[in-house]
Amino acid sequence: MKNINFTKLNGLVPAIIQEPVGGKVLMTGFMNQEAFDITQQTGKVTFFSRSRNTLWTKGETSGNFLLVKEILADCDQDTLLIYAEPAGPVCHTGTPTCFDGDPGPGLAFLSQLEKVIQGRKGQSADTSYTARLFEKGLPRIAQKVGEEAVECVIEAMKGDKEKFKEEAADLLYHLIVLLAQQDLQLQEVIDVLRGRHK
Secondary structure (H helix, E strand, O other), rough: OOOOOOOOOOEEEEHHHHHHHHOEEEEEEOOHHHHHHHHHHHOEEEEOOOOOEEEEEOOOOOOOEEEEEEEEOOOOOOOOOEEEEEOOOOOOOOOOEEEEEEEOOOOHHHHHHHHHHOOOOOOOOOOOOHHHHHHHOOOHHHHHHHHHHHHHHHHHHOOOOHHHHHHHHHHHHHHHHHHHHHHOOOHHHHHHHHHHOO
């Protein structure tokens, strides 16, 4: 990364923290050179507190760290965009984002759905359809992905867009379940797609 310009705001740059998969803005803060360096070294977002005049790593008290996936600078090298995976609620109020009430981009829901699905692993099969799928294991989950893919193709060929959307939703859901069963995340698939288009 090119040198960040810390001179415009008396040694600080704004840092926008965004969810990697859904693109939801989680919070904003400021970094000085030391906070930026620590963030790069540790992989945990560290800010400079203007009110306390000190460094602080998000999550150092709560354990809800922001785990860095990628850091980008804007065209003037004086603002940072940091993609980070939250280890828990981001806001001190206990909400997932400091911008409470913002549903984020539409794709942000896939990230929320993925977290719900991952949370169902190991739960009693009586609690949900997802838990029952996990209990039945890989053969059943893989079979469902195949079934839903075929049903998507059938509805597309029929030209029934409403039913196709429903089948596409079923396919996405079951694919996320299969990823979770394989201990993989959507972000890893996105990384593969990004790698193909560099």
